Structure formats: structure tokens, C-alpha cells
Amino acid sequence: MSALSPLQEAVVVGDWDKAAELTTQEVKSGRQPQEIIGQQLQPAMDVVGRKFSDGEYFLPDMLMAGRAMARAMEVLKPLLSDSPVSSLGKVVIGTVKGDVHDIGKNMVIMFLKGTGFEVTDLGLDIPDEKFVQAVREEKPDILGMSALLTTTMPNLSSTIKALQAAGLRQNVKVVIGGAPVTQDYADQVGADAYGHDAGQAAQICRTLLQS
Amino acid sequence: MAMTQKQMILAAARGERLDRLPFGARIDTWYNYNKAHDTLPEKYKGWSQTDILRDLGAGAQYRFYSVVKEEFRDMEVTETSDPPLTRTEFRTPLGSVYKAMRFNPFEGAWIGYESEKPFKSEKDYPLINYVLEHTVPVNNFEAYDKVCEEVGEDGLVMTGVRLWSAPQRVMREIMGYETFFYELMDHPTQVERLIEAAKDLERRHYEVALKSGLELFNVCANWSDDIHTPVFRKYFVPWLREVTDLLHSHGKLAMAHIDGENRRLIPLLPETNIDVWEAWTPSPMTSMTNAEIKQAIGDGGTIWGGIPATLFEPNHSDEEFEDYVINHLFREIAPGYRFIVGMGDNLPFDGKIERVRRVVELIDQFGKLPIQV
Numbered sequence: 001m002s003a004l005s006p007l008q009e010a011v012v013v014g015d016w017d018k019a020a021e022l023t024t025q026e027v028k029s030g031r032q033p034q035e036i037i038g039q040q041l042q043p044a045m046d047v048v049g050r051k052f053s054d055g056e057y058f059l060p061d062m063l064m065a066g067r068a069m070a071r072a073m074e075v076l077k078p079l080l081s082d083s084p085v086s087s088l089g090k091v092v093i094g095t096v097k098g099d100v101h102d103i104g105k106n107m108v109i110m111f112l113k114g115t116g117f118e119v120t121d122l123g124l125d126i127p128d129e130k131f132v133q134a135v136r137e138e139k140p141d142i143l144g145m146s147a148l149l150t151t152t153m154p155n156l157s158s159t160i161k162a163l164q165a166a167g168l169r170q171n172v173k174v175v176i177g178g179a180p181v182t183q184d185y186a187d188q189v190g191a192d193a194y195g196h197d198a199g200q201a202a203q204i205c206r207t208l209l210q211s
Numbered sequence: 212m213a214m215t216q217k218q219m220i221l222a223a224a225r226g227e228r229l230d231r232l233p234f235g236a237r238i239d240t241w242y243n244y245n246k247a248h249d250t251l252p253e254k255y256k257g258w259s260q261t262d263i264l265r266d267l268g269a270g271a272q273y274r275f276y277s278v279v280k281e282e283f284r285d286m287e288v289t290e291t292s293d294p295p296l297t298r299t300e301f302r303t304p305l306g307s308v309y310k311a312m313r314f315n316p317f318e319g320a321w322i323g324y325e326s327e328k329p330f331k332s333e334k335d336y337p338l339i340n341y342v343l344e345h346t347v348p349v350n351n352f353e354a355y356d357k358v359c360e361e362v363g364e365d366g367l368v369m370t371g372v373r374l375w376s377a378p379q380r381v382m383r384e385i386m387g388y389e390t391f392f393y394e395l396m397d398h399p400t401q402v403e404r405l406i407e408a409a410k411d412l413e414r415r416h417y418e419v420a421l422k423s424g425l426e427l428f429n430v431c432a433n434w435s436d437d438i439h440t441p442v443f444r445k446y447f448v449p450w451l452r453e454v455t456d457l458l459h460s461h462g463k464l465a466m467a468h469i470d471g472e473n474r475r476l477i478p479l480l481p482e483t484n485i486d487v488w489e490a491w492t493p494s495p496m497t498s499m500t501n502a503e504i505k506q507a508i509g510d511g512g513t514i515w516g517g518i519p520a521t522l523f524e525p526n527h528s529d530e531e532f533e534d535y536v537i538n539h540l541f542r543e544i545a546p547g548y549r550f551i552v553g554m555g556d557n558l559p560f561d562g563k564i565e566r567v568r569r570v571v572e573l574i575d576q577f578g579k580l581p582i583q584v
Contacts, residue, residue: 055474055498059437060392067393098318100326103388103437125313125326150520150559151240151319179471180521180559182495188526 004047007036007072011044012051014064016071023072033076037116041072045114049199052107059103062198066110087118089209092134093144094122096155101148104178107198108144115202128155128162135168142205144195147178156181157189173208177201215364216270223551224427224464224487224513232541232578234552235366235515236269236567237490244319244560252564261362267564268571271366272553274321275358277373278423279416280351286342296326303341306334319560322374330386330394336401339385343408348372348416352423359424369489371429371466372416376454377409378446379431379438385409388437395442406446417457427464427487430454435471443476451483459484466515470556472497477504481511491516492555493539502543505550515551517544518570523554523562532566536573537584546581 004012007026010019026036048065051057057065091112095105102124112119120138122130126145135143143163147153156176163169176186177195186194193208195201214222219233242260245251255263264271287302295315301308308331314323329339358368375383381402382391395402420428430451438447455465466487469480477499480488488508493501496519504514517540522532544550552570577584 058439058475059388060395060439060442063389063392064396067396098315100313100324106389149318150524150557150561151244154561180496182521184526 004044005040007040008044008047011041011065011068011072012047014061014068016064016068019068020071020075023075027075027079033079036072036076041069042115045069045111046203049111049115049202052199053197059107062107062110066114069110069114088116088206089141090118090120090138091142091144091205092120092122092131092138092140093146094126094131094134095124096145096147096152096159097125097127098155099147099149099152100124101178102146104148104198105144105146108146108177108195108201111198111202112144112205115206117202117205128159131159132162132166132168135163135172136166140172141209142173142175144175144177144201144205146176147181150180153178153180153185156185156191160190173205175201175204175208216366217362217364220270220367220515220551221426221464223549224466224515226486226510226513226549228548228580230580232547232550232552232574232580232582234269234570234574235272236264236267236558236570237272237274237554237556238264238558238564238567239274239321240319241558241560241562241564243316243321247317247319255564259361261365263564264567265365267568269366269567271362273358273362273366273368275355275368275370276322278351278355278370278420278425279348279372281373282347282349283342283345284347285345297323298327301329301338301342303338303345305338305341308335308338308342325384325387328385328387328390330390333394333398333401336398336405340405340408343405343412346412348412348419350419350422355423355425367427368425369427369429369466370425372413372420374429374432374468376431376447377413377450378406378442380409380413381405382438382442383433392439392442410450413454417454421457421461421463425463427466428458429489430458430465430467430485432468433471434467434469434473434476436473436475437471438476440475440479443479448479448482451485455484455486468556470516472499474498477507480508485512487513487515487551489515490553490556493517493519495519496521496555500543501540505544508549510549513549513551514544516553516555517550518552518554520554520557520559520562523558523566525561525563529566529569533569533573536570537577541573541577541582542584544582545584547578548580552578 007022173192175193176191183194193204261271291298308329310329311327312323313326464486468490470490470492
């Protein structure tokens, strides 16, 4: 923790009032919003992601850190209208048809947004055709899908097949996750990657777009 | 005379020494899905799930929602069905709240999932408190006795007073995990008042439920580390101790359904005095092995589970399955006392039903206690 700046530390420990206050101070000292995001806030969320992957952080820790990040962004938002932050990429994400469990998906979104991705959340219980439509219309770099139940897990596969049938599969990387999903399963259904947890999923999205 | 499946499961739950591993198998997802799609194996078409388990030689783990039903006084409760959603509205003198449940029998579920929670914002606190305070538990014994009759001595009907304990009812059913944690950060006093109202209601549930014939009460379900250790310690442990003390004083046993990633919660489990840790789900579905849970619980409780559900799926070979059961279940839990074999938590809809029979055969071969694999 000692290597972190005070702002980064405020985000990592989820002290949202302090995160907003320190972000305001950074702005007043003349730092550019993009610089604050890229050099302070996004690396702080990387730390949060690693702590989650390592089993040190759990859902409430992540929610607190996410809120601290959001409060810092509220300070910066009015200053960004003339110079939008460059996005790492665009992700469309949703929970597959039949599944109304969205905690995992929501955590992935928090990390994606926190680390610089533009995210469209389709929500839960999303049928194949809605995923296909979103890929066609929004042209994301990555499609993220989650399933918590063994009964809904096959819908990950059917959506990938629907993308193939629509001629869109080669246009988008597909990342899947959820409790019963494994790397083997991801390989078997033809996904590009599998995210074991939220922090890792965001990391994988970055790696996929760099490759 | 040989013990029945039910007797073996209950004896293991009480911590008695048996001469063979009991097996209580749960197949309702597989059964409901394939029955709805008319894809049950030809032999089993028209059979009940208990009869299928009898045929396979396994004890039944039959799900039943609750031995207590809830009725409501001094408010109007309306249900509107728009399959797969059912919207329930509670019209109280203080205003209205509603929730939506999603249930689709074609997906294999045995109960609905909350697709919209009743708590939407801070203004709902007094309304939901009112609903909890004006909820009246009544017995559901006739329906419970009917399923007990169906299962007989060939397994156990798994139930309690609804699925969640009082704090988890607020956390999961009323608010949802994320909202709960945000509310606990922002309005802790109101959250705690809601938990107290849920506890009062649950005490009234138990007054009714203790008159049923149920021996082993499910007191809490779907645990995972998402509950968060400090929250579990502060809100769950004292309540679960109160519940287990009450059950034990009436000669009953307590059980929790722990089918998630629980590495952080495991050290706290013995503090609750719960007797049975059911739906135990080992790696690769969680990060913990059977050896680790056995070491963590010791002789302080009975573990029920041990075979990850995904292992029943056809992408795993029969050899992989057998290797897991012999080397990662039997070997790791040896000598095997205080353990009931089961799946964590349910046979998947596309699972291979014959592997349930194979578990019985492997228990015949290697499951004599103490295990000597």
C-alpha cells in the first residue's frame, strides 16, 4: 500500500469522501483530468482487481472502491466535456437468458469502467437475439456474457452460435464467466477468453485488445 | 436390520458413527428440466424423482420450500402473473411496495428467483418493516407431510422455515447483496431495524414450525463469501446461534446450504453451532478441496456434498468422474465419519444420471467406514 499515492490509497480502501477531496486538490494543482484518470484512478482500480483475485477483497470492498472511483469521476466529469478520455475499448455485457444473477456481471462492469473501458450493460435474462442485435448496432470490441446456473450455461454457447449465424463472430471478442464456467468450457464453446473473477476479466479484456 | 437411507443420513447428521458412507443425491434440476422438455430417459418417463433415485440406489434429497407459509394482515396483497414473471404488490396503510419473481419450469428451477427486490430506495424502509411486522406464519404441514410420505424412508425432505435466515432475508430477498452493502454503509440504523423485524418474524415462524415432524431444519442457504466475513460475524453468527440453540433445545438439528465460495466464512462456521453443512461444493467449482473443508470443520459438524455438480456433465469422462470420487472425495475425507456424500449442489440438467448409480457402486466398493482407500 505504501507505493500508492494518497488518492490511489483512498480509492483502494474505499474512502470515497477522501477520494473526491484529493481529486479536487489534484485538479486545483493543475493536473489534467486525463492524467489523473490514467495515472492515478485506473492504476488504483488495478490494485483493487488484484486484491479481489488474490482473495483479499470481497464484494463490499469492491463496492466501496467502486464508489470512491465514481466520486472521483464526478469531480472530473465537468472538466472532461471538451476533452473526452480516450477509451481502452468498448464492451457490451449481459447475463444470459434465463439467468437473473447479476452481481458478478456488475462487478466486471465496475472494473471495466474503472480501468477505462466504455461499457454498455444489457442487463440480465438476455436472449441470443438481443446480444446479436447489440453487437450489430454498437460494434463493441468485446462481448461479455455471464451465467451462474448450470441450466443457463448452455446459453453462452447458443449466443456464440447465433453470432456465427449472423456473420458477426469475427467482429467481436467473446469473454465469458460465471460460477460453473471454466476455461475448458470456454474453449469448448469457442469463446475467446474466460474470466475467473471480475478483476481478472478486466485484465483479460485489456490483453485481448492489445493482442 | 439394515438402516434406511433416511436413518443413515440423520445418524450422520447427529454425528453418530456409521459403517458406510450415506449418500443423499439431489437431482431436481435435472428432473424438472428434462420432464418439462420430455427428455427424461425412456426408462424414467412418468417416474417421480424419488422413484428414479430408488432405482439408482441413492438416498433422495428432496427439496421442499418451507413447513411454514406466510399470510398477511392489515394490508392487501395482490399477485399478477405474466409468465415467467409474477409480480406481488403489498398495499399497506403506509404505501405500496412490490417484488417480481421469475419462474420458468422449462429451465429446471424448483423455485422462483427474485428478478426485482421489494426494496427500491430509502423511502421503502417503513413499508417493508410494516410488511414484516404484519406477516403471519401459518403451518404448511399438510403439504410437507405429503412429500414426506412420497419420500418415505428412502431419503430426506430438505426444508425449514423458508430458505434464508433473517439477516440473509434482508440481504438477499429484500434488498439484494449490492444494495444491502450500500445501505449498510449509508443507513446502518435502518438496515439493522429491518434485520430485527425479520428476526422477530422468524421467531414466530419457528413457534409454528417446531410443531412439525421435521428433524433437520435448513436455517440458511446459498452461502458464499459475498456475505462478507465482518457482516457474517456481526449479524449472522449471533442469530444462527439463537436459532440453533432453539432447535437443539427441542431435539432438532440445524443445517445450512453452503454451495458457494466460502473460504473466508469457513473458520466462522463452527461458531454458529450448525450441525450439517450441506451442498458443500469443492474445487473446481470453488477454491477449496474436500480435504480442506474436512480439516476446517473437523468433528464439529457433518458435511454433506463433496462432488462438484459439473463433474456429472458429459464433457467429463467416466474415468475422470471415478478418479475424482475415489481420489479427491473418499481419499481426502478418510476416515469418512460425519460425511454424507452428495453433489454440490444439484445434478445439472445435462448431467449423466447413471453417474449417480456409479457413486452408489463406488461407495459399495470403497465407502465402508473407516475409509481405507
